[in-house]
Amino acid sequence: MTDLIDRQKLSYIAAQAADARLNVELETEGMTLNIGPQHPATHGTLRIIVRLDGEQVVWADPSAGYMHRGYEKLTEVRTFPQVTTLINRIDWLGSFANEVPFILAAEQLMEIEAPPRAQWIRTILFELSRIANVSLFLGDLGVQLGAITPVFFAFRDREYVLNLIEGATGGRFHPNFDRIGGLKEDLPKGWIDETRQVMKKLRNFCDEIENLLFGNKIFQDRTRGIGVIPPAVAQQYGLSGANLRASGVDWDLRRDQSLPLAYDKVDFKVWTHPDGDSFARCWVRLQETREATKIVDQLLDGIPSGPVMAKVPRIIKVPEGEAFVSTENPLGEMGYYVVSQGDLGPFRVKIRTASFNNISIVPWVLRGVYVPDVITILASLYFILGDIDK
Amino acid sequence: MIAVDLPYWAQSLLRVLGGTVAVLLPAGTIVYLFLFKMMSFMQSRLGPMEAGPYGSMQLFAEVGKWLQKEDIQPENADKRIFKIAPLIVLVSTFLLVAVVPFGPDAYFTDFEAGIFYALAVSSVSVLGILIAGWSSANKYSLLGGLRAAGQLIAYELPMVLAVIGVVIQAGTMNLNQIVEQQNAGSMFGWDGLGNPYILTQFVGFLVFMIAVQAELTQAPFDMPIAESELVSGYMTEYSGFRFLIFFIAEFATVGVFSLIASVLFLGGWGIPFSWFGWESNNDVDDWMNIVGPLIMITKMLGLSFLIMWVRFSYPRLREDQLQRFAWKVLIPVSLINIMFTAILKVAF
Numbered sequence: 121m122t123d124l125i126d127r128q129k130l131s132y133i134a135a136q137a138a139d140a141r142l143n144v145e146l147e148t149e150g151m152t153l154n155i156g157p158q159h160p161a162t163h164g165t166l167r168i169i170v171r172l173d174g175e176q177v178v179w180a181d182p183s184a185g186y187m188h189r190g191y192e193k194l195t196e197v198r199t200f201p202q203v204t205t206l207i208n209r210i211d212w213l214g215s216f217a218n219e220v221p222f223i224l225a226a227e228q229l230m231e232i233e234a235p236p237r238a239q240w241i242r243t244i245l246f247e248l249s250r251i252a253n254v255s256l257f258l259g260d261l262g263v264q265l266g267a268i269t270p271v272f273f274a275f276r277d278r279e280y281v282l283n284l285i286e287g288a289t290g291g292r293f294h295p296n297f298d299r300i301g302g303l304k305e306d307l308p309k310g311w312i313d314e315t316r317q318v319m320k321k322l323r324n325f326c327d328e329i330e331n332l333l334f335g336n337k338i339f340q341d342r343t344r345g346i347g348v349i350p351p352a353v354a355q356q357y358g359l360s361g362a363n364l365r366a367s368g369v370d371w372d373l374r375r376d377q378s379l380p381l382a383y384d385k386v387d388f389k390v391w392t393h394p395d396g397d398s399f400a401r402c403w404v405r406l407q408e409t410r411e412a413t414k415i416v417d418q419l420l421d422g423i424p425s426g427p428v429m430a431k432v433p434r435i436i437k438v439p440e441g442e443a444f445v446s447t448e449n450p451l452g453e454m455g456y457y458v459v460s461q462g463d464l465g466p467f468r469v470k471i472r473t474a475s476f477n478n479i480s481i482v483p484w485v486l487r488g489v490y491v492p493d494v495i496t497i498l499a500s501l502y503f504i505l506g507d508i509d510k
Numbered sequence: 511m512i513a514v515d516l517p518y519w520a521q522s523l524l525r526v527l528g529g530t531v532a533v534l535l536p537a538g539t540i541v542y543l544f545l546f547k548m549m550s551f552m553q554s555r556l557g558p559m560e561a562g563p564y565g566s567m568q569l570f571a572e573v574g575k576w577l578q579k580e581d582i583q584p585e586n587a588d589k590r591i592f593k594i595a596p597l598i599v600l601v602s603t604f605l606l607v608a609v610v611p612f613g614p615d616a617y618f619t620d621f622e623a624g625i626f627y628a629l630a631v632s633s634v635s636v637l638g639i640l641i642a643g644w645s646s647a648n649k650y651s652l653l654g655g656l657r658a659a660g661q662l663i664a665y666e667l668p669m670v671l672a673v674i675g676v677v678i679q680a681g682t683m684n685l686n687q688i689v690e691q692q693n694a695g696s697m698f699g700w701d702g703l704g705n706p707y708i709l710t711q712f713v714g715f716l717v718f719m720i721a722v723q724a725e726l727t728q729a730p731f732d733m734p735i736a737e738s739e740l741v742s743g744y745m746t747e748y749s750g751f752r753f754l755i756f757f758i759a760e761f762a763t764v765g766v767f768s769l770i771a772s773v774l775f776l777g778g779w780g781i782p783f784s785w786f787g788w789e790s791n792n793d794v795d796d797w798m799n800i801v802g803p804l805i806m807i808t809k810m811l812g813l814s815f816l817i818m819w820v821r822f823s824y825p826r827l828r829e830d831q832l833q834r835f836a837w838k839v840l841i842p843v844s845l846i847n848i849m850f851t852a853i854l855k856v857a858f
Contacts, residue, residue, distance in 0.1 A: 153649050160738050175653065175829065264738045266729050266826025272553035338730050338825045491653065492828045495739045 150178060155494065157186045163260075164505030168482065170494065177494060180486035182479050187509040195469040200226050200300060200436050203466065207456075208294040210473060211507040214253035214450040216245045216285065219298040222469075224379055225445040225458040226300045229438045233380050238302035238428040243382040244315075244419050245288065245297070246447075247412045251322055252281040253450035254409045257502050258329045261402055264499035265342055270332055277325040280318045287311055300436055302429035312420050319413040326410045334403065343399035347485050347497035350396055357484065358477040361452025362408060363501060365392045366400035373448035381447075386418040398500035405502070437464060451475050451507055475507035525618050532607045536765025536810055537758050542569050543811070544818040545761070552822055576757075579750035586647035587747065595645065596748065596755035598638030603762045605631040610769045611686045613779050613802030614794040624685040625677065628770055629670055632725065635763070636662045639734065642756075643744035654743025657829055658734035661724060664836040665731075669721035671844035675714040675851045676707050676774050685770075689778030706777040713847045715775045717840050719816065722767045724832070726760065728817055730824040731832055764814050772809035779805050 156167035165186035171178040195203050208215040259274020282292045289295035354367040372390040374383045391407040393400035438460040446455025452474025459468040550557030558565030609624040611617040643655015680691045695705030724731040735743040779802030
């Protein structure tokens with residue numbers, strides 16, 4: 121691994137020296153390229169200002185905020201139950217996962233706990249939104265690299281998961297299903313059997329993507345050894361989720377934290393990869409999707425009976441206090457720091473989103489790479505614009 | 511030989527019409543059959559279904575749409591060159607089809623140095639692409655144009671070297687005679703199959719097809735266009751019918767290169783067991799002028815199926831990896847192929 125970083129640095133230095141020589145002889149000059157805000161590789165409106173020397177990046181600077189929607193401020197004029205409608209839209213591909221940490225923080229302040237069945241269903245839906253989110257990443261990865269077929273497989277199979285989420289919650293993208301003290305409703309009839317079948321399909325999808333993309337020589341050439349992030353740097357920049365685990369740091373909030381969710385009841389493996397390059401990040405995500413289907417299967421087997429809603433007053437007033445709860449979301453660690461002053465709504469909510477921190481490493485990791493690698497590295501870091509700009 | 515004598519103007523008119531059909535028909539067929547339908551089936555969807563039965567009229571709808579669109583030119587663009595660029599690319603395709611023989615008499619021209627000419631005019635399209643990238647006044651276009659220039663020049667070489675094997679074996683550069691040599695030839699005294707050069711020049715065929723893939727800027731060699739990186743490369747600023755011309759040129763060139771590959775390696779307009787004791791082109795019956803084009807189109811579809819299949823399945827290489835592949839793998843392999851062909855030619 122260190123070998124790769126050294127090589128990257130050396131090639132960068134060599135390129136700089138060559139350019140300096142060229143500058144004297146030919147008077148070349150660099151080019152500033154705006155990748156974004158409208159660009160197919162930025163999944164929305166991220167702007168990355170790149171200074172190019174030929175096709176090599178001299179420096180890169182991400183400029184976020186083109187889609188800022190002010191959710192932190194908006195939460196201050198909403199009541200607690202209304203906030204979930206907003207925060208659904210932060211990471212729009214894994215919406216349900218956004219609701220959970222906020223609801224858990226509010227429950228912590230109110231000192232109530234959801235009944236066991238609600239906790240299990242929350243965990244199942246949490247993992248389903250992870251599958252829906254990451255399976256689209258796996259397809260999109262192909263598009264970023266120029267392979268157009270995988271994304272259609274991803275959309276096809278994500279549809280099954282979205283149908284499940286719709287069946288349970290009534291909303292495909294923005295469920296708004298989590299309530300303080302439990303869930304809105306119980307699962308519909310026949311949902312559990314259908315989920316088992318869909319999980320089988322999703323495992324097939326993972327195999328398909330593994331054969332189609334990960335085993336491909338060109339894919340490996342394009343991603344192996346590209347955009348290497350050593351563990352120490354990853355931790356310094358506050359990376360989380362699969363990006364951190366791909367650098368070899370064994371860190372997963374699902375396992376390392378004891379929250380009122382059902383993760384301690386299931387047996388799952390936290391995948392890490394020692395390389396820290398683009399391939400490792402993609403590979404860890406693939407394994408996580410497969411692991412998530414197994415988690416869902418295990419949870420479905422042991423789902424307890426009982427109510428899905430605890431006793432909660434009709435008008436929710438959260439007592440004075442502060443709480444921070446973060447969970448392992450599809451994109452990484454997502455946390456809400458909630459300050460309440462005993463009102464109907466929160467006094468202040470600070471949202472810690474994964475993509476915002478993940479993208480902060482861009483200036484470091486893009487230095488010295490070629491333009492095509494900019495795209496692979498951005499794709500492998502996997503950000504969602506709503507998650508960056510909030 | 512056909513015994514009809516046409517006046518010069520009628521011959522020219524026929525040739526122009528034939529050339530247009532030979533360029534547009536493959537382009538349309540490839541787009542509908544492969545780009546619309548086969549790609550959709552590979553990606554578990556149906557593709558266009560509304561326009562005509564099974565969406566077969568979709569192409570006309572698309573052309574109509576493109577013709578209606580506004581012809582946008584960037585303010586800083588070098589307008590005159592910007593307008594010429596797509597035409598240069600298309601003209602190179604038309605020039606290319608001029609030497610392809612479709613039958614014993616069904617050809618447009620009978621050049622002695624036919625394949626040499628074909629390889630020469632195929633590189634004219636580089637000029638069109640380069641000036642399209644340069645004149646668009648767009649940084650993405652510029653990067654795409656420069657990439658295209660580097661790539662097309664690098665892959666010209668293995669292509670020429672792959673063809674040299676065929677030329678050595680056939681002993682001629684005339685495409686008509688290359689077809690004749692293959693069909694009238696025999697393998698170890700048995701002339702049922704003729705002697706299609708794909709058997710003896712298999713390495714050359716592989717190198718040629720890979721180089722064609724790169725010449726056509728199809729995935730995995732589509733960096734000049736690279737939608738996810740360079741938006742659309744040198745075509746970024748083109749809209750309306752100028753984009754349409756680029757689009758036609760792209761797929762027509764797929765067809766024409768497939769035609770040339772089938773002439774060089776698959777026996778052209780002849781098929782196995784159909785060469786009834788004919789010794790040369792002059793002996794061949796006239797009905798081959800009708801059957802020949804059909805055989806050629808079948809072979810062309812087969813080869814363009816391969817090209818498209820690879821295009822839909824593979825991710826994209828990086829620019830330096832592409833150059834390394836051309837210079838370190840393809841060129842040495844084709845040089846070794848030439849050496850062996852030459853030794854065997856002298857030996858037998």
